[in-house]
Amino acid sequence: MRGAAPDAVLDAVQSGDPLPGTGGFAGELPDGRLARDVLGRRLCYVDGDEWSHDPRDLAAPTLLPAGHVRAPGATGSGRPVWSLPEPAPTGDEPVERVRDAVAGALGGVPAGDDLAVAFSGGVDSALAAAALDAPLYVVGYADSSDIAAARESAAAMGRADDLRVHEVTLADIEAAVPTVARAIGRTNAMAVQIALPLFLVAARAAADGYSRLVVGQGADELFGGYAKVAKAPTDPRTDADTVRGARRETVQSLPAQLERDLRALRAAGVEPVTPLLHDDVVRAALALPGEWLVSGDTRKRALREAARSWLPAAVADRDKKAVQYGSLVAREVDRLARQAGFKRRMDDHVTQYVEARIEE
Numbered sequence: 001m002r003g004a005a006p007d008a009v010l011d012a013v014q015s016g017d018p019l020p021g022t023g024g025f026a027g028e029l030p031d032g033r034l035a036r037d038v039l040g041r042r043l044c045y046v047d048g049d050e051w052s053h054d055p056r057d058l059a060a061p062t063l064l065p066a067g068h069v070r071a072p073g074a075t076g077s078g079r080p081v082w083s084l085p086e087p088a089p090t091g092d093e094p095v096e097r098v099r100d101a102v103a104g105a106l107g108g109v110p111a112g113d114d115l116a117v118a119f120s121g122g123v124d125s126a127l128a129a130a131a132l133d134a135p136l137y138v139v140g141y142a143d144s145s146d147i148a149a150a151r152e153s154a155a156a157m158g159r160a161d162d163l164r165v166h167e168v169t170l171a172d173i174e175a176a177v178p179t180v181a182r183a184i185g186r187t188n189a190m191a192v193q194i195a196l197p198l199f200l201v202a203a204r205a206a207a208d209g210y211s212r213l214v215v216g217q218g219a220d221e222l223f224g225g226y227a228k229v230a231k232a233p234t235d236p237r238t239d240a241d242t243v244r245g246a247r248r249e250t251v252q253s254l255p256a257q258l259e260r261d262l263r264a265l266r267a268a269g270v271e272p273v274t275p276l277l278h279d280d281v282v283r284a285a286l287a288l289p290g291e292w293l294v295s296g297d298t299r300k301r302a303l304r305e306a307a308r309s310w311l312p313a314a315v316a317d318r319d320k321k322a323v324q325y326g327s328l329v330a331r332e333v334d335r336l337a338r339q340a341g342f343k344r345r346m347d348d349h350v351t352q353y354v355e356a357r358i359e360e
Helices: 006-015 094-107 123-131 145-156 170-184 189-207 219-223 243-252 254-267 279-286 301-307 329-339 349-358
Strands: 026-028 034-036 045-047 050-052 068-070 115-118 136-141 163-168 212-214 271-273
Touching: 094 123, 094 279, 094 301, 115 123, 115 189, 123 145, 123 219, 123 301, 136 145, 136 189, 136 329, 145 163, 163 189, 170 189, 170 254, 170 329, 170 349, 189 212, 189 254, 189 329, 189 349, 219 243, 219 279, 219 301, 243 254, 254 271, 329 349
Parallel strands: 115 136, 115 212, 136 163, 212 271
Antiparallel strands: 026 034, 034 068, 045 050
16 A cells, blocks of 8 residues: 555545545555545556556556555456545635645655655745755746746745756657657647656656655646636536536546656656645645635635745746646647648647657
């Protein structure tokens, strides 16, 4: 069992508590059953009677679904034990509850000389940077907004000397495309473009000797960071009638996203650390009323207000592009595809380019 003590997970199975105070878990229980937490923050693959945390260990790996438990000798995906809670919204001290949960989660990250922080300058990574004594890493193509934001935020926080900037080249991205596609087991354009900057920043940290990398995964999903959530119910990308309902849809997408991200980061040689996905943070976020997720033009309102306890206002309030766009990696993968003869008029030209690369 990884991520939690086996007895603690067994207690959660027996109680049905989906958020028992862990940062996620997956693996074998003392009685031989396999279990994976409700948000899929750890990975567990099965193949007949065999299982592993790494799909490369198995001939035909199948991912155990999030929130499931599988008995020894069972076939299929096992049975669902936990589902995502849907607490009633409460406006009782929302900022304080989020602040306490985030502080506890970050305070629980073990210190060590092997720890680094993926830092793009936004509120999520800045919270980790403020709490942890570790070097800060940002990657991006030349003149990318992520590098500019990281420099500005690090300077505002007094951490400029701790920032390590790695400007990736077109050749770096080109070399990483097939590696990342194979690592995540996907070739679709969006998945590869998101995973690439994660892999590149992790590879840079690993090359410098760091084996654990703190990432801000989960904050956008939990706290209402997406435009489609802010625009609910008018945005066609969600089925929800409310901001809270749209946020729930994005949280439910986390298991699939996390498999991609965790595999990309581990392929680069680091172990991901995801403090903003701790159960206590999840519980505090799920109880937020819609107006504390999105208020006017402000997304992630409660998280930003809580962050003011540690961050300058300019950092707490900073808006950022998604990593694949802020790093300019998505743009450069598109360039590579077109240079290889996969033109935009072709159906899903970037995916076709990726598929061609992994066949080389």
